[in-house]
Amino acid sequence: MYEHAEPTAVLRPLRENGPALLVPAAWTVAVSGVLGVVSTHALFVAHVVMSVLLVAFLVGSWGEMGSGALRVWKLVILAGTPVTLAGVLGFLALDGVLAFPARPLLSIALYGWILLPAVGLADTGRRVGRSARAYDVGAACCVVGAVGVAVAGSPTATAVALGVVGVGQTLGIVAATVAE
DSSP states (O other): OOOOOOHHHHHHHHHHHHHHHHHHHHHHHHHHHHTTSSOHHHHHHHHHHHHHHHHHHHHHHGGGOSSHHHHHHHHHHHHHHHHHHHHHHHHHHHTTSSSSOHHHHHHHHHHHHHHHHHHHHHHHHHHOSTTHHHHHHHHHHHHHHHHHHHHOOSHHHHHHHHHHHHHHHHHHHHHHHHHO
16 A cells, blocks of 8 residues: 555665764764763763664665775774773763773773774775765875874873864765765
8 A cells, every 4th residue: 555665775775874974973972072062971871872773874884885995994993993992881880880990981982983084084085986085085184193292292182183083083974875
């Protein structure tokens, strides 16, 4: 009687376009956390939500990410899932819920999500003719941002370095979304 779209067809636009919104949102929240605008509890919740979204994205896109640049991004997301979970554990340790040192776990999450996408961006930049510069700039921003975070002497300097990462990763994901 009525035709209904396949669930995967309904979710496809979210999988294809969602990252272009979620990447800058995630880095905005991270910068806000560094500047004290959002609480560590909000950052914890963001990590939990991100973990769920990463797994859902992998499950929903697994078959489509079997070769080329998409395979590399699948590996980035696979590696990023435990990196994000390290952040979840780090925030639990920070709150005293777990008896682990929080700083190494939070550092794994932070530097993991700064540098893992750099690999995907650099690989994608080598594979595409159109928008290659956007991917190359995005990868460079990740590396510059990682160094900036490592040497930052203040929350403001850390926020600026994370802003560079956010701009670079956003540039890359928007280039990928537009190329679709």
